[in-house]
Amino acid sequence: MKKILSNLMSWMRRFLSGSFYNRHSLWQTYPTLFAATVEPKYTVPGLKKVQTINLANLPDSCLAMTPQGLTVTEDFLLISAYCHQHQHHSVIYVLDRETGARIKTIFLPDLPHVGGLAYDPNHQKIWVSNNAGKNAAVAAITLADIKAYDQRDGKPIVYQQKIALKELPRASALAYDHGYLVVALFSLKQTGQIVCYPIDDSGNLKGATNLLATPRNTTPALLESASGTLAIPQKIQGVTFYKNFLLLSQSWGKQAGKIFVFDIHKTTDFSDLRQAKQTITTPPYLEQIIVEGDQLFALFESGAAAYRKKAPLVMKEVLQLDLNQLLND
Numbered sequence: 001m002k003k004i005l006s007n008l009m010s011w012m013r014r015f016l017s018g019s020f021y022n023r024h025s026l027w028q029t030y031p032t033l034f035a036a037t038v039e040p041k042y043t044v045p046g047l048k049k050v051q052t053i054n055l056a057n058l059p060d061s062c063l064a065m066t067p068q069g070l071t072v073t074e075d076f077l078l079i080s081a082y083c084h085q086h087q088h089h090s091v092i093y094v095l096d097r098e099t100g101a102r103i104k105t106i107f108l109p110d111l112p113h114v115g116g117l118a119y120d121p122n123h124q125k126i127w128v129s130n131n132a133g134k135n136a137a138v139a140a141i142t143l144a145d146i147k148a149y150d151q152r153d154g155k156p157i158v159y160q161q162k163i164a165l166k167e168l169p170r171a172s173a174l175a176y177d178h179g180y181l182v183v184a185l186f187s188l189k190q191t192g193q194i195v196c197y198p199i200d201d202s203g204n205l206k207g208a209t210n211l212l213a214t215p216r217n218t219t220p221a222l223l224e225s226a227s228g229t230l231a232i233p234q235k236i237q238g239v240t241f242y243k244n245f246l247l248l249s250q251s252w253g254k255q256a257g258k259i260f261v262f263d264i265h266k267t268t269d270f271s272d273l274r275q276a277k278q279t280i281t282t283p284p285y286l287e288q289i290i291v292e293g294d295q296l297f298a299l300f301e302s303g304a305a306a307y308r309k310k311a312p313l314v315m316k317e318v319l320q321l322d323l324n325q326l327l328n329d
Contacts, residue, residue: 026283026313030256033282033319036326038295042077042100042318045093047303050081051151052088053107059154062088066304069117069129069174070238070288070297070318072097073143077318078126079299080114084306089156090114092128094146106149109156112139116174116238116288118181119143123203125160127181129171132164132211132220136171136183139163140204161210166222167195167229173288177241181205184232184239188252191271194230194239197223231271233260238288242296242323245277246270249289249298254310257286259298261327278327283313296321 027034046065054060062083069080077095092106092114108114108128116129124143131137139159149157165171165183172186185193197205209221232239238249244264251257261278262270269275285302300315301307308314 026315029313030281030283032280032326033321036321036323038320038322040098040100041320042095044079044299044303044316044318045095045102046081046091046105047305047308047316050091050105052083052091052105053154053156054088057089057156060088064088064305065091066306067299067301068113068115068287070290070299071117071119071126072290072292072297073119073124073126073146074121076103076146077297078117078119078146079318080117080128081304082111082113084304086111092117092126092146104149104151106146107151107154107156109159113170113172115170115172115186116184118174118176120176120181120199120203122179123199125203127174127176128159129174129183130162131170132162134169135220135222136165136168136185137162137211138165138171138174138181138183138205159212161204161208162212163205163208164211164220164222165195165197166224168193173236173238175239175241175290182239184236184248186236187234189234191234192232192236194232194270195225196227196230197225231269233271233273237286238290238299240289240291240296242291242327245327247289247291247296249282249286251282251284251286254284254312257282257284257300259286259289280326283315284311285315291323294323296323296326 064084065081079093082090090108094103112130118127130139139162173184175182208223235252246262259280260276287299298319302311303316
């Protein structure tokens with residue numbers, strides 16, 4: 001009975017706040033996407049205000065946090081966000097995967113755009129998009145450190161390692177797949193790129209030099225991919241894999257987002273949208289997508305202060321979608 005009353009009160013709050021009408025508009029505009037949604041949906045934290053630290057490493061409230069990256073572990077759903085005004089340290093929100101409740105906010109030691117997160121379940125390590133001057137970089141945080149972190153200390157978490165990448169100027173999106181860290185480059189006017197880096201038995205990128213152990217004023221050693229780069233379409237915000245499919249999320253500005261589905265075995269050019277097996281239309285400001293089992297998780301940034309007045313439809317939740325229905329619709 002308590003659960004029924006709780007669900008009724010939750011529905012009434014959404015109705016009275018106007019979100020009922022927003023949801024109705026979304027269902028009408030994107031029927032394929034929303035017909036495949038399943039519970040739970042996760043409310044994105046920190047869209048109005050979040051506690052972090054400022055440029056002086058002092059506790060401060062940020063009103064401009066913008067969600068970017070997304071991944072899931074066995075127990076958590078993780079969302080990365082950066083300060084749109086570049087006045088505060090970037091953060092990672094840790095949500096309970098079962099209930100969706102925010103457990104903690106992790107302060108990162110720097111101000112990266114954090115466009116992507118990726119979880120390596122074999123070594124229980126979270127990879128975070130970063131930068132090293134004019135080159136892309138990735139940083140690593142152990143799951144154990146995530147669990148042990150206490151934001152009440154007011155201190156940033158410590159990266160286990162940071163690695164500069166040779167081929168890319170930015171690490172716009174990340175994914176983990178079968179022992180590889182996949183890094184994607186967002187490009188506005190030209191084709192983007194994907195680069196893959198094998199992970200060794202210790203959970204490190206093979207042949208990588210840890211920048212955190214490199215003396216200052218030393219030219220960073222750049223990790224080069226043995227497999228080279230793969231061209232992808234413009235404006236790609238997220239990359240993930242499902243069975244024999246590569247899924248790419250595309251978004252820019254107020255235009256509707258897209259999820260492109262490519263059959264890996266049949267595609268000869270992943271930058272050629274004509275070779276996509278399926279294109280799924282989404283609300284604007286789509287960011288990272290990830291696959292876990294038969295579910296696709298999709299994150300949007302339209303609820304952030306920089307975009308919520310521009311967006312025709314505001315998405316404040318991470319959507320969870322049934323891929324069997326979505327790809328067969």
